[in-house]
Amino acid sequence: MTDQKHILTPGIVVNNLQFYGLVALRVLIGWHILYEGIAKLINPYWSSAAYLLDSKWIFSGWAESIVSDPTLLTISDYVNMWGLTLVGLCLVLGLYSRHAAIGGMVFILLYYLFAPPLLGLEYSRPGEGSYLIVNKNLIEACALFVLYTFPTSHLIGLDRLLSKPASK
Amino acid sequence: MSENSNKNQSADQDRREFLKALATVPVLGLFLVNLWQKLSRDKLKRANLLSDLVQEKKAPVVISGLSDSKHLNIGIIGYGGRGSHLVRGAGFATKGWTDATYENSKNNKLDKAFATFMSQEDLNCSLVGVCDLFDVRANQAIDASQNEVRPGGKPKKGAVRYRHYKELLANMNIDAVIVATPDHWHSRITIDAAKAGKHVYCEKGLTRTFDEALNVYDTVKRTGITLQLGHQNRQVEANEKAKQIIDQGLLGPINLIELTTNRNSPWGAWVWTIHPDGNSKTIDWDTFQEPSPNKIPFGEEALRRFFRWRCWYDYGTGLSGDLFSHDFDAMNQIMDLGIPKYASSSGGIYFYKDGRDVPDVWHATLEYPEKDLTLLYSATLSSNDSRGNRIMGHDASMILGGQSNVGSVGGFIVTADQESTQYRERLESGVINTKYPIYTYSPGSKQIDGVTSATSQYFANKGLLYTYREGKRVDPSHLHVKDWLDSIRGGTQPKCNIEVAFQEAVTCAMATESYLTGRRVEWDPKNRRLI
Numbered sequence: 001m002t003d004q005k006h007i008l009t010p011g012i013v014v015n016n017l018q019f020y021g022l023v024a025l026r027v028l029i030g031w032h033i034l035y036e037g038i039a040k041l042i043n044p045y046w047s048s049a050a051y052l053l054d055s056k057w058i059f060s061g062w063a064e065s066i067v068s069d070p071t072l073l074t075i076s077d078y079v080n081m082w083g084l085t086l087v088g089l090c091l092v093l094g095l096y097s098r099h100a101a102i103g104g105m106v107f108i109l110l111y112y113l114f115a116p117p118l119l120g121l122e123y124s125r126p127g128e129g130s131y132l133i134v135n136k137n138l139i140e141a142c143a144l145f146v147l148y149t150f151p152t153s154h155l156i157g158l159d160r161l162l163s164k165p166a167s168k
Numbered sequence: 169m170s171e172n173s174n175k176n177q178s179a180d181q182d183r184r185e186f187l188k189a190l191a192t193v194p195v196l197g198l199f200l201v202n203l204w205q206k207l208s209r210d211k212l213k214r215a216n217l218l219s220d221l222v223q224e225k226k227a228p229v230v231i232s233g234l235s236d237s238k239h240l241n242i243g244i245i246g247y248g249g250r251g252s253h254l255v256r257g258a259g260f261a262t263k264g265w266t267d268a269t270y271e272n273s274k275n276n277k278l279d280k281a282f283a284t285f286m287s288q289e290d291l292n293c294s295l296v297g298v299c300d301l302f303d304v305r306a307n308q309a310i311d312a313s314q315n316e317v318r319p320g321g322k323p324k325k326g327a328v329r330y331r332h333y334k335e336l337l338a339n340m341n342i343d344a345v346i347v348a349t350p351d352h353w354h355s356r357i358t359i360d361a362a363k364a365g366k367h368v369y370c371e372k373g374l375t376r377t378f379d380e381a382l383n384v385y386d387t388v389k390r391t392g393i394t395l396q397l398g399h400q401n402r403q404v405e406a407n408e409k410a411k412q413i414i415d416q417g418l419l420g421p422i423n424l425i426e427l428t429t430n431r432n433s434p435w436g437a438w439v440w441t442i443h444p445d446g447n448s449k450t451i452d453w454d455t456f457q458e459p460s461p462n463k464i465p466f467g468e469e470a471l472r473r474f475f476r477w478r479c480w481y482d483y484g485t486g487l488s489g490d491l492f493s494h495d496f497d498a499m500n501q502i503m504d505l506g507i508p509k510y511a512s513s514s515g516g517i518y519f520y521k522d523g524r525d526v527p528d529v530w531h532a533t534l535e536y537p538e539k540d541l542t543l544l545y546s547a548t549l550s551s552n553d554s555r556g557n558r559i560m561g562h563d564a565s566m567i568l569g570g571q572s573n574v575g576s577v578g579g580f581i582v583t584a585d586q587e588s589t590q591y592r593e594r595l596e597s598g599v600i601n602t603k604y605p606i607y608t609y610s611p612g613s614k615q616i617d618g619v620t621s622a623t624s625q626y627f628a629n630k631g632l633l634y635t636y637r638e639g640k641r642v643d644p645s646h647l648h649v650k651d652w653l654d655s656i657r658g659g660t661q662p663k664c665n666i667e668v669a670f671q672e673a674v675t676c677a678m679a680t681e682s683y684l685t686g687r688r689v690e691w692d693p694k695n696r697r698l699i
Contacts, residue, residue: 027195034199042207068277092196094189160189 008150023152026091026101029143033104034088040081048076055114056121063114083107091147094157098148105144112137236292237657239324243297243345243366245333245357247309249440250371250398251300251348257646258346258653259319260295260312261285270317280641288646290320291653297336297345298327301452302474304445332455333357337364344656346649347371348398350477351484352459355380362391367656369649371398372497373489374673378681378698381673388666396652396662397669399497403647406579409609410559410566411502413582418607419561420590422503423540427495428555429487429547437520437528437549438478438490442471457482472523479524481684486526487515487547488680495545495557496534497664497672498568503559505543507671508534511678512688519550532679545679563588564606579610 006019014022040046048066052073055063066072084107090100115123116138117131129136153159244255256265269282295313300306306329313327330336333353336345337360344367347357355375361368368388374397375381388395401407413419431437451474453466460482464470477483478490499505515530528550534543546555559566568580584591584600594600648664655662678689678698690699 023192027192031195031199035203038203064277089196092192092199094192156188156191158189160185 006152006155008152008155012150014150019152019155022147022150023156025143026094026097026147026152029104029140029147030088030091030093030100032088032140033084033107034092037081037083037085037088040077041085046077046081047073048080049073051111052076052114054123056123057113057116057118059110059114080107094153094159097153097157097159098151101144101148101151105141105148108137108141108144112141238292240291240293240343240653240656241296241341242293243299243330243336243339243342244295244309244327245299245336245345245347246349246353246371247298247300247305248348251305251346252308252312253645254346254348254369254371254398254649255295255309255312256285257288257643257649258293258295259288259291260323261315261318262308262312263315263317264308264311266315266317284641284643286317286319288319288643289650290318291650292320293653294324295327296325297330297339297342299330299333299336301456302443302446303450304443331452334360337361337366342366344368344394344653350456351376351489352482355384356459358384358395359387362387362393362395365391365393367394367652369396369398369652370669372672373485373493373676374669375677376483376485376489378674378677381670381677382696384673385666385670394652394656394662395666395669396648396655397497397664397666397672398648399494399501399664399672400644400648401494401498402501402663403644403651404498406568406609407498407501410568410580413566413607414502414559418564418582418590419559419566420563420585420588421540422559422561423542424560425499425503425541425543426555426558426560427492427499427543427545428557429491429495429545430552430554431549432552438476438524439520439522440476442475446471446475469523476524479520479522479526481525484526485676485680487528487530487549488513488532488676488683491547492530492532492545492679493672493676496543496675497668499543499557499559500668500671501663505534505536505539505541505671507674507691507693508536508543508678509538510535510688510690511675511682513679513683515547515683519548527683530683532682534675534679561585563590579608581605581609582607 004016005013006016007013008019008022052063052067066076083103087100087104087107090096091104112135115121116133117135118133151159154163242258244251247255252262252265255261266282266285269279269285272279273282295309298306298309298313300309310327310329313323313325316322328339330339336342345357345361346369347354347361348371349357351373354370354373358368358370358374375384414422448466451466451471453470453474456474457463457470462482464473473480473483478486484490496505511532511534513530513532515527517524517527518529520528529548531547532545534545535541536543554569557568559568562585564582564584566580566582583605584595584602586595586602588595591600591606595602600606651662654660655665661667674691678691681698682689692699
């Protein structure tokens with residue numbers, strides 16, 4: 001059992017510990033993103049406006065355009081709510097996981113870029129930790145990139161049913 | 169046998185294959201169970217909060233329809249800061265204003281002033297008469313009446329300028345007038361307009377003195393005209409909501425109300441710009457000071473008084489008529505306070521020692537023994553430490569305005585009291601926590617405002633710049649003018665009608681009188697006099 005090898009991609013073979021570590025990482029990040037999406041869906045007062053309004057750095061102009069246009073803001077709200085829910089669900093279930101990992105990475109990287117903890121940028125929203133350039137968003141986005149490069153859902157996950165013949 | 173074994177092996181492999189594919193599905197199950205538990209807990213919690221107790225009545229939707237019934241011709245008497253705002257509320261802005269706000273909206277996408285103006289309902293009226301004692305402003309009003317950039321498109325006809333308000337009132341084609349002069353002119357113009365059969369929108373405070381208030385009240389009642397006093401807070405959604413909550417007794421017995429004003433800028437202290445074109449040729453100074461108790465010749469001092477009239481008792485009543493009147497009227501709207509039995513006030517000129525004679529720090533105490541209630545008002549013009557307005561009940565307190573922490577404009581929060589009787593069980597069981605509001609009302613929370621200047625922010629927090637109808641941002645001044653015009657057409661009473669206007673005028677006069685005489689002033693309702 002301990003010697004079992006798992007073929008992630010033609011060039012990447014990992015052992016049990018490495019494999020289940022990756023599966024756990026995928027499921028945990030999926031859980032987090034799924035709840036981020038659902039929490040927004042069930043809160044009738046949630047809007048991306050507050051986050052966007054506090055945007056600093058290169059995307060602040062873009063954020064302002066979204067906030068000032070009710071249609072764009074509504075689209076942004078829906079994309080966030082449903083996008084996160086879908087990405088989270090896919091990561092947990094292992095369905096189209098690589099696409100979901102990329103999607104999740106784009107979402108979270110955007111959250112980082114809209115409000116990065118760079119030197120000299122002050123935010124009115126209170127932060128939940130202490131960050132200097134690197135914050136949890138950046139780390140989670142990076143972890144999703146790792147999940148993209150080390151896919152596991154074709155072995156543990158619904159993707160296994162879709163990509164069946166290979167393992168036989 | 170080997171075929172069977174192969175079959176078994178294959179079935180076993182399929183099963184294992186399937187199990188591996190579904191291995192993480194139980195995680196989703198675990199997620200859903202926890203989500204369900206969280207949702208039921210939140211639901212239980214919410215059921216114990218005020219939000220479920222409050223009938224979810226929305227503020228009245230803007231009623232369209234009456235505007236079509238009859239075209240009205242209006243006149244403006246006094247086209248200064250408020251006058252121009254009210255005329256905009258009726259649908260007429262100067263080209264300078266529409267150009268500048270359009271430009272602002274292009275540079276700052278969050279600035280919605282232009283869009284809000286253009287989406288105003290066309291009130292089916294014309295601005296036909298203008299009277300201002302300063303040529304520049306009279307010309308601006310004429311410009312506004314002719315500007316084609318307006319809701320409803322091209323104006324029907326331009327305005328004529330009248331040198332004296334009596335000439336304007338003599339125009340038989342004018343149905344109604346907006347009076348936005350300094351306070352010392354309010355009663356004379358309102359009374360003359362009422363006698364001429366014109367409906368009146370009068371800026372607050374209704375009058376400068378108590379006697380004037382009596383005369384205005386009697387004349388308006390006798391002539392039957394429609395009077396609207398300029399407290400646009402009457403249109404603010406948050407006040408309607410606050411009234412519902414208090415009417416339902418959710419705050420318990422209320423014995424103390426604290427209203428506050430904080431401003432900290434020369435503009436906020438009425439040190440307004442002296443127009444460079446203001447001189448003896450462009451300003452009719454003698455007419456301006458005609459009703460004021462003290463007269464001075466035209467000169468630099470007169471210019472200061474003309475443009476900064478709120479700083480002198482000759483023309484207004486300082487904080488009392490300007491800002492206390494707003495907060496008092498909002499509270500009268502929410503709690504039907506009426507005129508207090510006693511009023512006392514104190515204060516001084518502590519910061520702006522610029523020759524003014526009205527206080528810049530001023531407080532008033534109103535006593536309502538029959539309602540077991542005291543109302544405190546406290547104002548400073550030299551600190552922006554916004555304190556909000558508080559209605560303190562035995563069971564819960566309501567804080568209105570000045571609450572940037574909940575990101576609301578003109579909203580409020582209700583927080584339970586630790587010693588509440590009504591909520592005792594819920595407090596003991598921990599469902600209600602005094603650290604968190606049990607009800608938060610933040611209108612338009614899904615919309616964003618680009619209100620930038622400190623004074624604009626002051627008004628916005630009090631809900632005087634913008635309010636919301638069905639989540640859409642509207643200018644309460646527009647709604648207030650509309651309410652007045654609709655009442656004229658429909659023969660109904662507007663929201664800030666003569667009855668509540670009289671209560672405002674007497675209350676403010678009592679507080680002013682107390683400051684000026686240094687004694688407590690009593691209202692004698694039977695004989696309609698101050699003791």
